[in-house]
Amino acid sequence: MEPHSDQPELAQEHPPHHDHQNHHAHMAADFRKRFWIALVLTLPTLVLSPMLQELVGLREAIRFSGDLYVLFGLSSAVFWYGGWPFLEGLYGELKSRQPGMMTLVAVAITTAYAYSSAVVFGLTGKVFFWELATLVDVMLLGHWIEMKSVMGASKALEALAKLMPSDAHKRMPDGSVKDVPLSELAVDDRVLIKPGEKIPADGVIVEGESAVNEAMLTGESTPVNKKTDDKVIGGAINGEGSLTIAVKGTGKDSFLSQVIDLVKQAQESKSKTQDLANTAAKWLTVIALGGGAITLFIWLGLMGKELSFAIERAVTVMVIACPHALGLAVPLVVAVSTALAAGNGLLIRNRSAFEQARNVQAIIFDKTGTLTEGRFGVTDTLLFSQDIDEDTLHRYAASVEANSEHPIARAIADAADNKFPIENFRGIAGKGAEARVEGKDVKVVSPGYLREQNIAMTDARVEELKAQGKTVVFVLIDGQLQGAIALADIIRPESKQAIAALKAMGIQCMMLTGDNKQVAEWVSNQIGLDEYFAEVLPQDKAAKVKEVQSRGILVAMTGDGVNDAPALAQADLGIAIGAGSDVAVETADVILVRSNPLDVVALLKLSKATYGKMIQNLVWATGYNAFAIPLAGGAMYAWGVLLSPALGAALMAASTVIVAINARLLTLSRGSDATAAMPKGKKAGDSQQQIAKRAYELYEQHGHQDGHTKQDWLQAEQEMKKNGPQT
Structure with a gap:
C-alpha cells in the first residue's frame, strides 16, 4: 500500500490547514517570481543611474539623450511590479488601522519613487532610483526567504499527513481481500496489513503478531512488539509479521488526525510572548514613521542640507525600522517547537500554559498508571528453605498460576519465562490454587490459608513487606512452606530517573494516590519523592492541587487524563501522560503520547529552550533596530558614516534571516549518550x-x-x- 502520489486521503480531510499551506506556497512562489524579474530590471537601472556612473568615472561614456526617461521607465516597472505586494499591504494595514511592516516598506519606496520622478521631470535634486530598485529587490528576497522558512517550519504536519497509505486490504465477509480507499473503511471492518506496510487506520489486532514502528507518531525509535488485543495506530509501519486488525478509528476520529489538529491549533495560537512581539512591532512602526519625519526635519530645517539628502536619510530610517525580524521572532519558534514536540510524542494544546512550564516549581504525579504501570508485578521473593532456589520457586508458582485469571495469579505467571507441565489444577476458594507439578503437590496461597491451616509464619521480612503495602502470597511444596512472593503495582523503570532529573532542575516532586499510606510511602521512598498524599479520592485530587498552589508556587499536574481531569484543569499546567490513541483529552494543556515520566522532563526542557529562543530573537530584533535607526538617521555623519537605503534593507533582511535560522536551531534535549x-x-x-x-x-x-x-x-x-x- 503506497501513499497516493498527489495528496493522501487524510490530507483531504484537513482543508483549512492545507489551504493555509497552499497560501504560503503561493506567496513564496509570487515573491520568487517578482524578485527575479525586478532583479533583471535592476541591472540596467544601476548602469543608467547618474550617481553610480559618477562613482565609477563613466558618466560621460554611458550617458545618452533621454537616458533619465529610460531610467524612469525601468524604475517605474520595478516600483509597480516588484513593489506591488508592499503597496497592497499598506492598504490592508491602514484599512484595519494596524500599521506595521508593510506600511513602513510602502512609505519608504513610495517616497523614493515620488521624489526621484519629480527630479526627472524638473525638480532640482538627485535621483536615487537605484536605491529604490535595490531596496525592492532586497525586500522581495527577504519575504521569499521568510515564506520558505514558515513553510519549512510546518513541514512536520505534511509529513504526518503523508504517513497514511491511500488504500487498505479489507477482509470481506466471504473471506476474500479487497483493496479499498481509506474513505470506505468503517469501524469494526477487518483489515489485513502485510509485512512492511503502513497501518491504514487505528485499530485492535485480532490476528497475528509483529513489531510495529511508531517513531513518527510517538518519537519511540524502537519498534514495539504487538500481539492480539493490542492497539495499533494508523500511519505506523508494520514489521516482519502479518496482522489483521479491527478498525476502531478512521478519518477525523483517528489518532493521527487528532495529532494534526492539535499541532495546527497550537501553531496558530498566540502566546503571551507573541503579544509582546506584536506590541513592540506597533511601537516600532510609530517610532519609524516619527523618526523618519524628525530626521527629515532636522537635516532639512535645522542642518540646512539639500532635500535629496534629507529624504534619503528619512527613507533609510524607515527601511531600517521595518519590523520583519520582530514579526517573525516568535511565530517561527512556535511553529518549530510545536512540530518538534509532536514528532516526539509531546502534543501541545495550550501555548500559554506550555510557555509557563519553564516556571513550574512543583509537579504532582498521579501514582497508578503514571509513576507505576498500573498492574501487579513481582517485587520481592523470600526463601524459607535451602532446598530450593529463587528461579525454581518462581517456576513452580508460575506453573500453577498460569491456569488462573486472577490479576495476582497472572502477575506471578508472567514473572517466569519457562513453566512446568501440571496436573490436577484446582482453585482454593478465596485462598489461592494448587496443582501437581513435576510429581509434587504445589500450592500458592494467601496468608488466610496459612492461618486456617495453623501454619506458623514468624519471618520478620514478611511483616516488613506487608508494611510497605505489598501483597504477599506463599508457596507450599508437598505441604512444606518453601517461600513467599511479594507483589505490588510495578514502578516504571523511568520514574526514578525522571524524578532525579526534575529535582536537579529545582522542581519539587509530589504524588497523589488513593492507596494507603504504606503503599504511598514505599513508592515515594523507591523513587525519591519530596512529598506524597495518600488515600485521596478522585473527587478530592483537584483540592490537593489547589492546596499546593496556595503555597504560592506554580504547579503542574501529571495524570492519565481520565479520572484526573479536575486536577489537570486546576493545575497551572495539566499534563496527560500515556494517552495513547485517546489524544482528545480536553482538560490537559499538554498530552504525552507515551507512558513515560521522562517525557515530562523533556517537555519542561523544551519549554525552557523555546522561551530562550523567543527571547533571543526578540532581543536581536529590537536590539538591532535600536542600534541601526540612529545610524540610519545620520547620528554618525560627522565621522563620515552613513547608511544608504539599499544597505539598510540588506541589514534588515540579514536580521530576518538570522532570526529564522536561530528558530530552526531549536532542538529537543533527550540525551545523546x-x-x-x-x-x-x-x-x-x-x-x-x-x-x-x-x-x-x-x-x-x-x-x-x-x-x-x-x-x-x-x-x-x-x-x-x-x-x-x-x-
Whole structure:
C-alpha cells in the first residue's frame, strides 16, 4: 500500500490547514517570481543611474539623450511590479488601522519613487532610483526567504499527513481481500496489513503478531512488539509479521488526525510572548514613521542640507525600522517547537500554559498508571528453605498460576519465562490454587490459608513487606512452606530517573494516590519523592492541587487524563501522560503520547529552550533596530558614516534571516549518550534477529555523533547475542 502520489486521503480531510499551506506556497512562489524579474530590471537601472556612473568615472561614456526617461521607465516597472505586494499591504494595514511592516516598506519606496520622478521631470535634486530598485529587490528576497522558512517550519504536519497509505486490504465477509480507499473503511471492518506496510487506520489486532514502528507518531525509535488485543495506530509501519486488525478509528476520529489538529491549533495560537512581539512591532512602526519625519526635519530645517539628502536619510530610517525580524521572532519558534514536540510524542494544546512550564516549581504525579504501570508485578521473593532456589520457586508458582485469571495469579505467571507441565489444577476458594507439578503437590496461597491451616509464619521480612503495602502470597511444596512472593503495582523503570532529573532542575516532586499510606510511602521512598498524599479520592485530587498552589508556587499536574481531569484543569499546567490513541483529552494543556515520566522532563526542557529562543530573537530584533535607526538617521555623519537605503534593507533582511535560522536551531534535549539508550534487559521472546536489528538501529541513531565506528557496534551486537542487550 503506497501513499497516493498527489495528496493522501487524510490530507483531504484537513482543508483549512492545507489551504493555509497552499497560501504560503503561493506567496513564496509570487515573491520568487517578482524578485527575479525586478532583479533583471535592476541591472540596467544601476548602469543608467547618474550617481553610480559618477562613482565609477563613466558618466560621460554611458550617458545618452533621454537616458533619465529610460531610467524612469525601468524604475517605474520595478516600483509597480516588484513593489506591488508592499503597496497592497499598506492598504490592508491602514484599512484595519494596524500599521506595521508593510506600511513602513510602502512609505519608504513610495517616497523614493515620488521624489526621484519629480527630479526627472524638473525638480532640482538627485535621483536615487537605484536605491529604490535595490531596496525592492532586497525586500522581495527577504519575504521569499521568510515564506520558505514558515513553510519549512510546518513541514512536520505534511509529513504526518503523508504517513497514511491511500488504500487498505479489507477482509470481506466471504473471506476474500479487497483493496479499498481509506474513505470506505468503517469501524469494526477487518483489515489485513502485510509485512512492511503502513497501518491504514487505528485499530485492535485480532490476528497475528509483529513489531510495529511508531517513531513518527510517538518519537519511540524502537519498534514495539504487538500481539492480539493490542492497539495499533494508523500511519505506523508494520514489521516482519502479518496482522489483521479491527478498525476502531478512521478519518477525523483517528489518532493521527487528532495529532494534526492539535499541532495546527497550537501553531496558530498566540502566546503571551507573541503579544509582546506584536506590541513592540506597533511601537516600532510609530517610532519609524516619527523618526523618519524628525530626521527629515532636522537635516532639512535645522542642518540646512539639500532635500535629496534629507529624504534619503528619512527613507533609510524607515527601511531600517521595518519590523520583519520582530514579526517573525516568535511565530517561527512556535511553529518549530510545536512540530518538534509532536514528532516526539509531546502534543501541545495550550501555548500559554506550555510557555509557563519553564516556571513550574512543583509537579504532582498521579501514582497508578503514571509513576507505576498500573498492574501487579513481582517485587520481592523470600526463601524459607535451602532446598530450593529463587528461579525454581518462581517456576513452580508460575506453573500453577498460569491456569488462573486472577490479576495476582497472572502477575506471578508472567514473572517466569519457562513453566512446568501440571496436573490436577484446582482453585482454593478465596485462598489461592494448587496443582501437581513435576510429581509434587504445589500450592500458592494467601496468608488466610496459612492461618486456617495453623501454619506458623514468624519471618520478620514478611511483616516488613506487608508494611510497605505489598501483597504477599506463599508457596507450599508437598505441604512444606518453601517461600513467599511479594507483589505490588510495578514502578516504571523511568520514574526514578525522571524524578532525579526534575529535582536537579529545582522542581519539587509530589504524588497523589488513593492507596494507603504504606503503599504511598514505599513508592515515594523507591523513587525519591519530596512529598506524597495518600488515600485521596478522585473527587478530592483537584483540592490537593489547589492546596499546593496556595503555597504560592506554580504547579503542574501529571495524570492519565481520565479520572484526573479536575486536577489537570486546576493545575497551572495539566499534563496527560500515556494517552495513547485517546489524544482528545480536553482538560490537559499538554498530552504525552507515551507512558513515560521522562517525557515530562523533556517537555519542561523544551519549554525552557523555546522561551530562550523567543527571547533571543526578540532581543536581536529590537536590539538591532535600536542600534541601526540612529545610524540610519545620520547620528554618525560627522565621522563620515552613513547608511544608504539599499544597505539598510540588506541589514534588515540579514536580521530576518538570522532570526529564522536561530528558530530552526531549536532542538529537543533527550540525551545523546548511546549507552544510555541501550535496552537494559533482554525482553522475553526477543529473537537473535531482533537483538541484531536493535543493535544496528542504535548504531544508526547514535553511533555517528558519539564517535563510535560501525565495527564497535557490530562487536556490541555479538555481545548482545551472547548475553542479552544489557552490554
